[in-house]
Amino acid sequence: MREILILGRGGQGAQTAGQLLAKAFFAEGCYVQSYATYGGARRGTPVSAVIRIDEKPIRLRCDISKADAILCFDASLLDQRLLDRTGPDSLVVVNTARSVKDFQHQGNHRIFTIDGMKVSEENGMGRLINSALLGALSSVLNAPTMEGMSRTIVAAAPNRKQENLNAFQAGYRLMREAA
Secondary structure: OEEEEEEEEOOOOHHHHHHHHHHHHHHOOOEEEEEEEEOOOOOOOEEEEEEEEEOOOOOOOOOOOOEEEEEEOOHHHOOHHHHOOEEEEEEEEEEOOOOHHHHHHHOOOEEEEEOHHHHHHHOOOOOOOHHHHHHHHHHHHOOOOHHHHHHHHHHHOOOOHHHHHHHHHHHHHHHHHHO
16 A cells, blocks of 8 residues: 655645545556645645555555655645654655755655746746646656546646646656656
8 A cells, every 4th residue: 555645735736636646546446545634724824635545445544654655845844743754765755946955864765856836837837836746746656657647637627738737747757857
């Protein structure tokens, strides 16, 4: 079973990213468990999405204690308390303009950085970063497939379908190049 945490601040799209990721895994035939937690239920407060993926039904009904992957929409949320919820093989994707070297003090985690804002702006999405970040996460996880996640993003996008797809693919490619 894979366990993934997505953290962000209200209004950044972390909840939407969690829903899209869960839909893509489900469409590929996986069993999925997905739920969200909200802070003060207002813009800017910390929010998270929890996703479990497995090839068999998921019976576990508790919070994630050791995530296989974390997608962090806001680098200010990446603290030791969060990293304590990962193992040595966990993947951490952080939305930041800073380099991976700036996060080496965080321990032995496999940290990847992506400037989601830049990728989104370059692809006509403005400040909407979730498609770019989903591309980065899908790339480092090597799942769901690029094709499956692309179909999910296009189907779910209320408008700017091509721009969302382009941002996703650009984030995916950037992580492939960084690896």
